Amino acid sequence: MNWPETLSAAATLFLVMDPLGNVPIFNSILSNMDPRRRARVVARELVFALVILLGFLLAGTAVMKFLGLSQSSLSIAGGLLLFIISLRMIFPAKAGEPGDPDEAEDPFIVPLAVPLVAGPSTIALLMLHSSSRPELLHEWIVALLMAWAASTVLLVGSPKVMALIGHRGSRALERLMGMILVILSTQMLLNGIRGFVLSLGAGA
Numbered sequence: 258m259n260w261p262e263t264l265s266a267a268a269t270l271f272l273v274m275d276p277l278g279n280v281p282i283f284n285s286i287l288s289n290m291d292p293r294r295r296a297r298v299v300a301r302e303l304v305f306a307l308v309i310l311l312g313f314l315l316a317g318t319a320v321m322k323f324l325g326l327s328q329s330s331l332s333i334a335g336g337l338l339l340f341i342i343s344l345r346m347i348f349p350a351k352a353g354e355p356g357d358p359d360e361a362e363d364p365f366i367v368p369l370a371v372p373l374v375a376g377p378s379t380i381a382l383l384m385l386h387s388s389s390r391p392e393l394l395h396e397w398i399v400a401l402l403m404a405w406a407a408s409t410v411l412l413v414g415s416p417k418v419m420a421l422i423g424h425r426g427s428r429a430l431e432r433l434m435g436m437i438l439v440i441l442s443t444q445m446l447l448n449g450i451r452g453f454v455l456s457l458g459a460g461a
Contacts, residue, residue, distance in 0.1 A: 263396045263403075266386060270404035272438055273339065273379045276411040278346055278431040281424060282373060284415045286364060296413060298363060303409050305366050306374035310405070313380045314397055317387035328389055329456060332449030335381035339442030342378045346435030349428070374408065385445075 287295045313320070321331065386397045411418055419427065 258399070259393065259396055262393070263400050266397060266400035267403040267407075269441060270379065270382065270400060271407050272434050272441070273342070273382055274374055274376075274404060274408050275342070275346060275431065275434060276374075276408035277418075277427055277434065278349075279373050279408075280411060280415045280418050281427055283369065283412050284419050286369065287415075290363075292416075299369070299413050299415075300409075302364065302366070302369035303374060303405070303412065305370035307401075307405050309371060309375040310379060310383060310401055311398070314383040314387050314401060315394075317384035318391055321384065321388050327452075327456070328385070329449045329452035331381060331385050331388065332445055332452060334449075335378065335385050336442045336444075336446030336449055338378040338381055339438055339445060342376070343435045343438035343442055346438065347432050349431070374412075 283299065287298060290298065320326075383397070383401065386400075387394060390397075422430070
């Protein structure tokens, strides 16, 4: 087990999942539920998200081969998605703008599991990991479980987290995570561009 790489991947996935940014959203959507029912709903949605993410991680290479995707294209697409997500974290949309999740009495899969936890950027990152270095699949699974467990702790305890740090603290931490993601997305984008240029040279 390559622990430094596993921990690095887990930290990146944790940032991409953005649990601190999702805490106020979860809290808002589930605010009318009693605590016991709320805990059940959050646990159910997080399990759905984990199953979806594991599915894409395990089937990443097969999906890429079936669709005829290259490593560089997935890296560029993942970098762009991460960059957009990070910008939204740094410059959040105002409440009520299009794209904000609607409140639901008992949300099922959407929007809590997908796209708040198992979002497109997280899926793209997992597919990139599994297809670029399939020999480290066990490390990627452990990294996903670690990131998911840390996100679960924050999201299940979202009322206590909000009471502790407040909306301002949550927004400040989310923007800090967004700034880190900007750097990661830029590096992923550069890696994809470099891979694409090298493939052109090899094909010439």
